[in-house]
Amino acid sequence: xxxxxxxxxxILIVMVIVITFLVYLGLELTPGxxxxxxxxxxxxxxxxxxxxxxxxxxxxxxxxxLGRYFKWLAGVSRGNFGYSLxxxxxxxxxxFDRLPATLELSFIALLFSTLFGSIFGCLSALSKGSLADNxxxxxxxxxxxxxxxxxxxxxxxxxxxxxxxxxxxxxxxxGYATYWDxxxxxxxxxxxxxxxxxxxxMRYARSSxxxxxxxDYIKTARSKGLPEWRVNLxxxxxxxxxxxxVLIGFRLPSLIGGSVVIEQVFQWPGIGSEFVSAVKGxxxxxxxxxxxxxxxxxxxxxxxxxxxxxLLDPRVKLA
Amino acid sequence: xxxxxxxxxxxxxxxxPAVIWAGGGGEAxxxxxxxxxxxxxxxxxxxxAIAYAIDxxxxxxxxxxxxxxxxxxxxxxxxxxxxxxxxxxYNPNKAKQLLKEAGWDANYTLDVxxxxxxxxxxxxxxxVQSYLSAVGMKIKFRKLEGDLxxxxxxxxxxPVNGPAAIAWDLCYGASGPLVMQDFYGQYSTGAAGNSHTxxxxxxxxxxxxxxxxxxxxxxxxxxxxxxxNCNEYLPMIPxxxxxxxxxxxxxxxxxxxPYGNEGWNYDWxxxxxxxxxxxKGRQVLQTDGAPVEFFxxxxxxxxxxxxxxxxxxxxxxxxxxxxxxxxLAAEYKVGADGKSLTLTLRDxxxxxxxxxxxxxxxxxxxxxxxxxxxxQAMFSQxxxxxxxxxxxxxxxxxxxxxITIQGKSIxxxxxxLDPFMLTTFSQWSPLPKKYFEKSDPLKFQQQSxxxxxxxxxxxxxxxxxxNDYTTLVPFEAYYGGSPKIHEIVLYPSGENExxxxxxxQVGKLDYGSTKSLSVVKDLEAMSHIRVTPVSIPLTRFFVVxxxxxx
Numbered sequence: 008x009x010x011x012x013x014x015x016x017x018i019l020i021v022m023v024i025v026i027t028f029l030v031y032l033g034l035e036l037t038p039g040x041x042x043x044x045x046x047x048x049x050x051x052x053x054x055x056x057x058x059x060x061x062x063x064x065x066x067x068x069x070x071x072x073l074g075r076y077f078k079w080l081a082g083v084s085r086g087n088f089g090y091s092l093x094x095x096x097x098x099x100x101x102x103f104d105r106l107p108a109t110l111e112l113s114f115i116a117l118l119f120s121t122l123f124g125s126i127f128g129c130l131s132a133l134s135k136g137s138l139a140d141n142x143x144x145x146x147x148x149x150x151x152x153x154x155x156x157x158x159x160x161x162x163x164x165x166x167x168x169x170x171x172x173x174x175x176x177x178x179x180x181x182g183y184a185t186y187w188d189x190x191x192x193x194x195x196x197x198x199x200x201x202x203x204x205x206x207x208x209m210r211y212a213r214s215s216x217x218x219x220x221x222x223d224y225i226k227t228a229r230s231k232g233l234p235e236w237r238v239n240l241x242x243x244x245x246x247x248x249x250x251x252x253v254l255i256g257f258r259l260p261s262l263i264g265g266s267v268v269i270e271q272v273f274q275w276p277g278i279g280s281e282f283v284s285a286v287k288g289x290x291x292x293x294x295x296x297x298x299x300x301x302x303x304x305x306x307x308x309x310x311x312x313x314x315x316x317x318l319l320d321p322r323v324k325l326a
Numbered sequence: 327x328x329x330x331x332x333x334x335x336x337x338x339x340x341x342x343p344a345v346i347w348a349g350g351g352g353e354a355x356x357x358x359x360x361x362x363x364x365x366x367x368x369x370x371x372x373x374x375a376i377a378y379a380i381d382x383x384x385x386x387x388x389x390x391x392x393x394x395x396x397x398x399x400x401x402x403x404x405x406x407x408x409x410x411x412x413x414x415x416y417n418p419n420k421a422k423q424l425l426k427e428a429g430w431d432a433n434y435t436l437d438v439x440x441x442x443x444x445x446x447x448x449x450x451x452x453x454v455q456s457y458l459s460a461v462g463m464k465i466k467f468r469k470l471e472g473d474l475x476x477x478x479x480x481x482x483x484x485p486v487n488g489p490a491a492i493a494w495d496l497c498y499g500a501s502g503p504l505v506m507q508d509f510y511g512q513y514s515t516g517a518a519g520n521s522h523t524x525x526x527x528x529x530x531x532x533x534x535x536x537x538x539x540x541x542x543x544x545x546x547x548x549x550x551x552x553x554x555n556c557n558e559y560l561p562m563i564p565x566x567x568x569x570x571x572x573x574x575x576x577x578x579x580x581x582x583x584p585y586g587n588e589g590w591n592y593d594w595x596x597x598x599x600x601x602x603x604x605x606k607g608r609q610v611l612q613t614d615g616a617p618v619e620f621f622x623x624x625x626x627x628x629x630x631x632x633x634x635x636x637x638x639x640x641x642x643x644x645x646x647x648x649x650x651x652x653x654l655a656a657e658y659k660v661g662a663d664g665k666s667l668t669l670t671l672r673d674x675x676x677x678x679x680x681x682x683x684x685x686x687x688x689x690x691x692x693x694x695x696x697x698x699x700x701x702q703a704m705f706s707q708x709x710x711x712x713x714x715x716x717x718x719x720x721x722x723x724x725x726x727x728x729i730t731i732q733g734k735s736i737x738x739x740x741x742x743l744d745p746f747m748l749t750t751f752s753q754w755s756p757l758p759k760k761y762f763e764k765s766d767p768l769k770f771q772q773q774s775x776x777x778x779x780x781x782x783x784x785x786x787x788x789x790x791x792x793n794d795y796t797t798l799v800p801f802e803a804y805y806g807g808s809p810k811i812h813e814i815v816l817y818p819s820g821e822n823e824x825x826x827x828x829x830x831q832v833g834k835l836d837y838g839s840t841k842s843l844s845v846v847k848d849l850e851a852m853s854h855i856r857v858t859p860v861s862i863p864l865t866r867f868f869v870v871x872x873x874x875x876x
Contacts, residue, residue, distance in 0.1 A: 038472025052519030095772025
């Protein structure tokens with residue numbers, strides 16, 4: 008186990024370096040730089056070219072490509088994440104400011120989707136061919152097919168404009184003192200984000216449960232005279248959850264990164280929308296740091312999936 | 327004289343005009359602009375043909391849904407525009423005839439660029455492509471990405487003969503300066519951003535005349551001549567004038583305050599505004615444009631909504647943007663020759679942190695303005711015209727010698743006439759020196775000051791939740807008195823234009839302004855929102871590259 012963990016950690020470090028370098032290379036190949044995006048195109052004709060160059064120099068944008076990358080890497084290894092080129096704010100402050108909003112949204116969505124996806128998927132499998140099974144299958148198909156932004160807009164029209172039950176967007180408003188004050192703002196984006204994942208978890212759980220119910224060990228359990236609920240829950244459900252956990256584990260990073268669309272639709276001030284702004288503005292230290300963070304989450308999730316798979320499925324051994 | 331010498335002389339006399347015509351010869355007068363060089367667009371008949379070929383009336387009626395006006399000059403309608411300009415109404419036959427006269431090569435493909443990301447721009451480009459195709463002109467259009475300053479406005483090394491340092495033929499852009507002369511500023515020889523127009527002494531003289539007098543009537547008369555010249559020879563092709571739309575909810579009562587150009591500062595009488603009180607009896611005004619990562623500095627974006635609430639100017643402009651009275655300066659006096667200005671600060675004026683606004687703050691702010699990377703061109707022009715500004719910029723002087731302080735008075739002496747100095751001081755806001763003393767001016771916008779700026783205007787910052795909301799409250803020491811509004815809440819606008827309509831729909835926006843036609847359409851459909859169109863100088867046009875291409 009220790010050897011396995013150390014080996015994975017080593018791979019993780021190499022992967023981080025390779026992926027962040029590729030992200031850096033991608034940014035370098037993109038036309039323009041941070042200075043180009045700081046100014047309104049309609050107002051730049053009369054600006055001094057020399058001053059723009061001086062600003063580039065002051066921000067370190069004229070340094071050689073590899074030099075800038077290794078400077079960034081060295082900074083990160085010392086815990087210095089740098090400063091936003093646009094605002095001069097420390098990047099760790101931006102990340103720590105925005106990350107809680109995204110984590111809040113993602114974990115609520117993950118919780119909803121895991122809970123409802125697993126339960127409905129298994130119920131669907133247990134009542135295979137029934138009206139309930141068919142209805143759940145259709146619902147899950149719809150959930151997977153509808154784009155998130157469209158689902159979000161429909162939710163806003165219905166729940167914010169028509170019914171006026173929930174706010175149209177945002178996260179904090181003046182006068183909010185407790186978490187409960189801002190909870191209504193979380194409901195719509197979290198449910199919309201959860202919807203697509205619930206549908207895919209449901210489909211996975213259903214097919215996995217059906218597969219599991221046909222296995223020999225289920226027949227053995229039944230032949231031993233165990234009650235049906237216990238056969239389904241302890242023997243069927245537990246094994247059926249293995250691929251579902253893999254799916255959920257791999258969805259966690261994409262859920263955080265994929266919340267970009269939802270954050271834009273609901274003006275949710277998370278790390279996803281910050282990432283989009285940073286990429287558009289060629290704010291490379293910020294892009295690099297957020298990308299670094301995403302890479303870490305993906306790699307750590309992958310590691311955790313392996314661990315959980317081994318715990319859930321006795322046939323899997325870590326080596 | 328020998329026969330061979332006579333023949334050589336004759337040959338030179340014959341070839342010389344041809345060489346000049348082909349682009350090898352010096353500056354051209356306007357009348358010579360028929361094929362100034364190898365670039366077909368250097369022939370004004372080709373530019374006229376483009377203007378005749380595009381049916382702008384139909385474009386305005388259909389694509390722009392009637393929410394724009396066809397332009398025949400860069401300057402919008404009003405006293406600054408002369409009567410009788412050629413409107414270049416849709417006339418494809420005339421366009422074809424002009425192209426034939428100019429010897430247009432039907433195989434040449436015009437490279438048209440733009441930098442806006444909206445669908446309307448693409449639709450307009452498609453329409454232009456269709457119109458020009460109908461008169462035998464091929465075009466391709468593309469969106470420019472990257473370093474736009476370099477791609478659009480890099481000047482050629484030789485401002486007379488080029489070749490161009492840019493690759494495009496036409497660029498679709500917009501211009502909305504505060505002073506009408508700035509519509510044409512970049513068309514003079516060697517001007518910053520003149521990547522497109524070869525030296526034309528006649529136009530240079532007309533432009534210089536428009537800036538040579540502090541007298542408004544003289545300026546207007548000179549500007550009429552500039553426009554007549556440009557209307558005939560089209561160094562740029564004006565397309566349409568846009569309007570600004572100010573929207574207010576039925577909770578807002580401006581108490582008769584005028585509507586003006588919300589992109590700049592004017593006397594909008596914000597102290598008088600009233601908002602229907604909420605359940606707690608407080609007047610809360612909700613608006614958009616809250617900062618997402620930092621407050622944008624007011625020397626580059628003077629008219630940003632929060633800047634207009636938080637920063638004051640030395641002189642106040644009226645709704646017509648004319649400087650009319652003192653603001654932070656109790657009084658101001660222009661010297662008889664128009665080359666000096668004395669500003670006397672009010673007694674007891676303070677920054678939002680409670681410290682006094684001093685004449686030294688004003689002097690320092692002017693000097694610092696010349697060191698920061700981005701500043702409005704009008705401000706820069708005024709400050710560069712000060713005596714000793716050149717030495718200060720070059721680093722050979724510690725300060726600008728043309729600025730002297732005596733108590734509360736600041737006297738500015740100009741080495742050359744700047745007819746817009748009063749307008750500059752009606753828009754430019756001084757900043758508190760103490761927060762920037764040890765900072766790098768190149769990283770002006772990156773200073774921590776812009777996370778929570780200290781201003782001088784009628785409202786100060788109460789709370790900043792970056793990217794969530796910002797609240798402003800009345801500044802108790804404001805010299806003009808106390809506003810009736812108790813609190814201003816600003817929400818971020820987001821990158822999606824539709825967010826404005828969304829927030830207005832649910833009652834989260836009481837006031838704002840937009841130039842987006844789709845947003846205006848949505849706002850007009852809301853019964854609790856009133857929309858007021860305001861004519862502002864904002865012209866969409868084609869910049870035409872007339873330098874020979876490499």
